[in-house]
Amino acid sequence: MTSSRMSWFEKLLPSRIRTDARGKRNIPEGLWTKCPACGGVLYRAELERNLEVCPKCGHHSRLRARQRLSQFLDPEPHMEIGAELRPVDALKFKDSKKYRDRLAQIQKTTAEKDSLVVIMGQVSGIPVVAAAFDFAFLGGSMGSVVGERFVRGVNTCLEHRIPLVCFSASGGARMQEGVYSLMQMAKTSAALARMSRERLPFISVLTDPTMGGVSASLAMLGDINIAEPKALIGFAGPRVIEQTVRERLPDGFQRSEFLLEHGTLDLVVDRRQMRHCIASLLAMLTHRSLSLLSAPAKTDSIGRE
Amino acid sequence: MKQSFLDFEQPIADLEAKIEELRKVTADSEINIAEEIERLEAKSRQLTEAVFSKLTAWQIAQLARHPRRAYTLDYVQRLFSDFTELHGDRLFGDDPAIVGGIARFENRPVMIIGHQKGRDTKEKLHRNFGMPKPEGYRKALRLMRMAERFQLPLLTFIDTPGAYPGIDAEERGQSEAIARNLSVMAELCTPVVCTIIGEGGSGGALAVGVGDRVLMLQYSTYSVISPEGCASILWKSAEKAADAAEALGITATRLHQLGLIDGIVPEPLGGVHRDVDQAAEHLRVALQEALSELAEDDLKRLVEARYQRLMRYGEYTE
Numbered sequence: 001m002t003s004s005r006m007s008w009f010e011k012l013l014p015s016r017i018r019t020d021a022r023g024k025r026n027i028p029e030g031l032w033t034k035c036p037a038c039g040g041v042l043y044r045a046e047l048e049r050n051l052e053v054c055p056k057c058g059h060h061s062r063l064r065a066r067q068r069l070s071q072f073l074d075p076e077p078h079m080e081i082g083a084e085l086r087p088v089d090a091l092k093f094k095d096s097k098k099y100r101d102r103l104a105q106i107q108k109t110t111a112e113k114d115s116l117v118v119i120m121g122q123v124s125g126i127p128v129v130a131a132a133f134d135f136a137f138l139g140g141s142m143g144s145v146v147g148e149r150f151v152r153g154v155n156t157c158l159e160h161r162i163p164l165v166c167f168s169a170s171g172g173a174r175m176q177e178g179v180y181s182l183m184q185m186a187k188t189s190a191a192l193a194r195m196s197r198e199r200l201p202f203i204s205v206l207t208d209p210t211m212g213g214v215s216a217s218l219a220m221l222g223d224i225n226i227a228e229p230k231a232l233i234g235f236a237g238p239r240v241i242e243q244t245v246r247e248r249l250p251d252g253f254q255r256s257e258f259l260l261e262h263g264t265l266d267l268v269v270d271r272r273q274m275r276h277c278i279a280s281l282l283a284m285l286t287h288r289s290l291s292l293l294s295a296p297a298k299t300d301s302i303g304r305e
Numbered sequence: 306m307k308q309s310f311l312d313f314e315q316p317i318a319d320l321e322a323k324i325e326e327l328r329k330v331t332a333d334s335e336i337n338i339a340e341e342i343e344r345l346e347a348k349s350r351q352l353t354e355a356v357f358s359k360l361t362a363w364q365i366a367q368l369a370r371h372p373r374r375a376y377t378l379d380y381v382q383r384l385f386s387d388f389t390e391l392h393g394d395r396l397f398g399d400d401p402a403i404v405g406g407i408a409r410f411e412n413r414p415v416m417i418i419g420h421q422k423g424r425d426t427k428e429k430l431h432r433n434f435g436m437p438k439p440e441g442y443r444k445a446l447r448l449m450r451m452a453e454r455f456q457l458p459l460l461t462f463i464d465t466p467g468a469y470p471g472i473d474a475e476e477r478g479q480s481e482a483i484a485r486n487l488s489v490m491a492e493l494c495t496p497v498v499c500t501i502i503g504e505g506g507s508g509g510a511l512a513v514g515v516g517d518r519v520l521m522l523q524y525s526t527y528s529v530i531s532p533e534g535c536a537s538i539l540w541k542s543a544e545k546a547a548d549a550a551e552a553l554g555i556t557a558t559r560l561h562q563l564g565l566i567d568g569i570v571p572e573p574l575g576g577v578h579r580d581v582d583q584a585a586e587h588l589r590v591a592l593q594e595a596l597s598e599l600a601e602d603d604l605k606r607l608v609e610a611r612y613q614r615l616m617r618y619g620e621y622t623e
Contacts (some may be wrong), residue, residue: 090563090620091554095539144619151616173507173529175539178554179565182529183618185508186515189484190491190615197492213529216468216483216508235479235508236470240534244470254475264478 035059051271060228060271062208064110065117065134068167072275073121073130081118081129081156082149090144091178099176102138110137114145115170118153120160124279124290127160129153132167133214140170142214143177147184150218154191163201163282168219172212185217192221201285203278206233206256206265224281226267227256228274233264309373309578313364317356317575320349353575360524363547365556366532368524369503370466373578375585376435377404377419377462380502383585384592385410385417393444397477400441402433402469403513405448407457411593416452418445418513419462422503435504436469439482442512446486449493458496458596461513466531468509483512490515491615494608496599498592500570501525501557502577517611518595519565521557522588523572527565528555565618568595 033044037059047054051071052061063071093099107113115137120129131153133140150166157164173181195202204222206215208231216235219225227233234254242249252258256268269277283290310318324345327338360368368374381388385408393399405418420437423429452459468479490497490513497516505514505527521527530538532550537543554560557569570591573580599607 084623086622088620088622091552093552095549095552096541144621148619148621175530175535175553177620178529179527179560179563180618180620182507182511182527183565183615185484185511186487186491187615187618189487190515190612193488193492194612196488213508215480216512217487218484220478220481220484221488233480234475235468235483236475240470241472241475245472247472249472253472262476262478264481 036061053271058229058270060208060230062135062169063132064136065112065115065132065167068132068207069117069119069121069130071271072132072165072167072278073119073123073128074125077121079120081120082145082152083113085114085145085148087114087143087145087177089176090180091176093176093178095176102176106138110134112137114143114149115140116142116146116149118149120153120156120162123165123275123282126279126282126286126288126290127162128165128282129157129162130165130167133169135169135171135209138174139172140168140214141172141174141181142170142184142188142217143174143181144184146174147187150184150188151191154188154195157195157200158198161198161200163203163286164195165203165205165278165282166218166222167205167207168210168214169207170210170212170214170219172214182213185213188218189221192218196221196223201282203281205274205278207231209233211235211237220264222266223285224267225265226269226274226277227259227265228271229256229268231256233259309371311364311367311371313360313367314353314356314575317349317353320345320352324349350574357575361547362526362550362553362556362559363532365524366504366526366546366550368576369526371576371578374503375577375581376424376464377417377421377502379581380462380585380588381408381417381419383582384589385415388417391444391448394440394447396443397440400433400438400444401431402435402437402465403441403445405445410460410596413596414457416448416457416459417462418448418459419502420465420510420513422464433469435465436467437465437509437512438469438471438474439477439479442468442482442486445513446482446489449486449489453493453495456495458498458599459493459516460592461497461499461516463499463501463505463510463514463527464503464525465506465509466504467506468512483508486512487515491612492608494604496596496602496607497611498595498599500588500592501527501566502588506531515611515615517599517607517614518567520568520570520591520595521560521566522570522577522584523557524576525557526550526555527557527560528553 035054038057040056089100115134118131201223203224206227210219210233259265388408390406404421420435422435423432498518499514499516500520532546533543535549536545560566573583577584
């Protein structure tokens with residue numbers, strides 16, 4: 001609103017009040033939202049309370065990494081691991097755009113430095129390191145920073161002898177980092193081998209989508225592999241497979257339920273039960289009693305440190 | 306045997322054709338043109354040297370996939386004795402895209418695992434173009450563990466466009482099979498030397514590629530995605546494969562500069578297919594050297610060094 005259109009009355013008001021009044025008159029954008037799966041019109045706040053799961057059809061929307069971790073972890077304490085790590089353009093990679101520019105742009109729009117967020121915290125009072133991929137950041141692709149943050153997360157687990165939980169959502173390796181990104185598969189898998197030898201539990205949660213190099217490394221190496229319903233999970237992308245075999249892919253191919261049926265997953269768990277399910281499993285694996293006073297999940301995002 | 310030439314070798318091909326023609330003439334007539342042939346052969350050598358001294362990444366990618374390039378079993382036949390191929394993953398089946406077995410290398414027993422491509426159409430199909438399915442990786446896993454149990458050094462040979470992108474492969478857990486190998490190889494308690502002999506296609510290559518030494522033949526490639534795949538995703542056109550090959554840094558020289566591989570095994574002039582015996586001899590020397598270096602270390606230290614080396618992979622700032 002421009003000042004010329006202000007009424008004499010508004011001009012009399014102190015500026016702070018005026019701002020408030022103006023805010024109230026605008027109906028906030030996105031108060032209502034449409035479910036991409038069933039098309040149902042949903043009240044935004046209700047969807048948030050429901051952890052971004054459609055109350056009508058159960059569709060699980062993709063979550064940002066910090067949103068995911070704040071849903072999962074107890075409200076505090078939180079200690080972020082590897083936040084200081086920044087990606088570099090080691091290959092001077094350029095396609096239609098320079099990788100450096102792509103990075104700068106995506107860092108600005110996502111407010112993240114790379115696509116994995118790792119936090120040491122607690123779930124229902126059980127100390128854990130929890131990691132989550134941010135699909136909004138270059139498709140959750142795995143480059144050097146993702147590998148290093150993941151390994152530092154594992155090292156924290158080894159140091160404190162606590163479990164690791166990782167929520168993956170990734171298109172795979174980050175092409176712009178060439179063989180460096182390929183090597184992150186070996187690096188993260190090696191770290192998990194050490195964790196396994198030390199008998200520390202790793203729960204891998206595969207969310208939509210978990211493909212390629214991330215699926216073929218850390219995501220499949222859980223002591224327990226859990227997926228959210230109907231998540232796309234696989235090594236090769238469906239389009240690549242369709243081109244190779246030249247036939248239509250069966251219904252539900254590479255979806256969580258398909259993987260469960262074929263023995264790749266232990267469980268398919270609804271997001272609204274995920275926190276409780278994992279806390280209960282971790283309590284048993286670490287020989288603890290589960291505190292009944294587990295704090296409810298917060299729905300707002302975890303802030304950066 | 307008739308040579309087959311790639312596009313960028315056309316000038317060499319023309320010259321070789323001329324030499325061939327002259328040879329026929331000499332055979333038919335009394336005129337001695339041996340001198341002329343010798344001169345042309347020298348010229349052909351020079352030309353080949355010139356062409357091969359400035360190959361682009363894309364040209365090297367084509368050499369790595371050359372239809373006459375030596376495959377795993379070609380080297381096995383030349384470098385090892387008493388090779389006994391072992392089959393099957395004990396779970397589902399036997400994958401001909403990966404071969405493995407026990408053999409002697411310089412008299413010492415070793416375990417061998419390698420991708421295997423087919424030479425003619427029938428064998429190509431049988432070997433699935435060197436693209437393994439989960440049962441291939443699980444056979445490899447079984448042999449790795451056997452190598453550890455019987456203290457056999459493990460030698461792997463990498464040559465695959467990638468793990469097979471098919472319905473059955475996904476059903477049987479392609480991702481898990483690859484991931485499992487990565488974690489087991491990282492801690493395998495025996496020396497592991499990996500050599501990329503042709504195409505090092507992404508996760509499908511890495512699944513038998515985690516070791517104490519990683520070597521590459523001079524004109525082999527190692528990449529996170531095929532140049533064509535990368536081009537169609539980032540450039541929206543598979544025709545930009547040459548640009549993608551350059552950008553991805555897939556050649557032995559580039560990867561050695563970046564510290565991602567340990568050594569480059571030289572190839573005969575014009576590539577392995579010009580002289581497979583000589584190529585095998587170069588490889589023999591490189592493998593001997595790697596194995597004797599690793600034999601000096603005690604196994605615990607060896608595995609720890611391998612781990613630390615894996616942890617160093619990556620470029621970032623803090």
